[in-house]
Amino acid sequence: MGKERHSEEKILEILGRIENGEAIAAVSRSTGISRKTIQNWKATYSRQPKSDDAKRLKQLEDENARLKKLVADLALDNAMLKDVVGKKW
Template sequence: MAAAKRFTTEQIVAKLREAEKLQAQGSTIPQVVKRLQVSEQTFYRWRSKYGALKEDEAHRLKALEAENARLKRIVAEQALDISMLKDLQKGNW
């Protein structure tokens, strides 16, 4: 099994635009994914997630996802701190 390639959001959007051009020229999906060097599953996953995005919108989506992950970590840390403080208050340490 080959090592998984990681593509940036901008690269994914560019590949999807290339796929649209190839399909407009009459290429089939199997031909398109072979040209893009990705699996059909990856292509369809990308298309469902990034299909309607432009490159700048895709970059913004990636930034928002990173910010969301950061905020979730902060909330989880605060919940842990609160739980520890409650345990200390009860004397369960």
């Protein structure tokens, strides 16, 4: 039986339920995740941003990558135009 991977959003959702007062044992039973795993997540993700912050960060990273690609394309076009204009006919 292989390990099941949970998304960061799902982990933060489960930890949010615990922060809202639900017992770790109850969350463990309802999700089918061991208490030890939840405790490890709590130790790891307690320093992580909240779910909304994580989504926003992902959006900003995607936008940043798109803009970097756009700048690289424009720089390449600019270099090609300079080469064409710089040649003597």
